[in-house]
Amino acid sequence: MKKAYLNWSSGKDAALALYHVQNKKEYKVEKLLTTVNRDIDRITMHGVRKELLIRQAEKLGLPLMTSELGAETSMEDYNAEMEKATNALKNEGFTHSIFGDIFLEDLKKYREEQLNSVGLEAVFPLWKRNTQELIREFIEFGFKAIIVCTNSKYLDDSFCGRLIDKDFVKDLPENVDPCGENGEFHTFVFDGPIFNSPVNFEIGEKVKRSYKPAKEEKDNCFQDDKNSWDTEFCFCDLIPKL
Numbered sequence: 168m169k170k171a172y173l174n175w176s177s178g179k180d181a182a183l184a185l186y187h188v189q190n191k192k193e194y195k196v197e198k199l200l201t202t203v204n205r206d207i208d209r210i211t212m213h214g215v216r217k218e219l220l221i222r223q224a225e226k227l228g229l230p231l232m233t234s235e236l237g238a239e240t241s242m243e244d245y246n247a248e249m250e251k252a253t254n255a256l257k258n259e260g261f262t263h264s265i266f267g268d269i270f271l272e273d274l275k276k277y278r279e280e281q282l283n284s285v286g287l288e289a290v291f292p293l294w295k296r297n298t299q300e301l302i303r304e305f306i307e308f309g310f311k312a313i314i315v316c317t318n319s320k321y322l323d324d325s326f327c328g329r330l331i332d333k334d335f336v337k338d339l340p341e342n343v344d345p346c347g348e349n350g351e352f353h354t355f356v357f358d359g360p361i362f363n364s365p366v367n368f369e370i371g372e373k374v375k376r377s378y379k380p381a382k383e384e385k386d387n388c389f390q391d392d393k394n395s396w397d398t399e400f401c402f403c404d405l406i407p408k409l
Contacts, residue, residue: 168195171263175199178354179312180267184292198230205235213353214402226362253285265290269348298346310359314352319399321351328403371404
């Protein structure tokens, strides 16, 4: 099998991608790579505590590599940090990099170009899958996930902190992708068929945060109009529990 690492967000799409890769046995996932905001010691975008990320990797039985970034990291610095990380992985013998992306064409192209520049190949197990089918699959396979971040442009704060289940999917507004592929929400997966046991946590407080549009932004670096940036989010804190 081809030696691969998984770009691990801690959320449902990455978990489902790992599930399918492990079952098809074309690639052997031997490590997880996650970007972490070093200023607050939490997963970038998702806002999940690093301690829970570490426990998640332990329950998955996979080594974890983190790429530490500052809150005000520019696109140039982000690319440099990721090049450093991917070069290190290549030197360890990795040949393929797996993502949970579904249909963002520009993001896929960006990932492929960045990886090709260091001699790695990008793999997208969920690419162009119907997101209604994917979320139904996620639930039916027995995965458990909680919403840790919602984009206030699309969802009211009541969705933040909910579990992903059939009722959650049914309650989503029509303009919201069921997998949150447009950044409508982010998740933390804490149990499922790829875990050896659940990740235990308690639900903490919910916090609303507003951000000023930046000139550059890692996950939306293909938008030129700063007015199109989403700047208000609700986060649900998860507290590690033994």
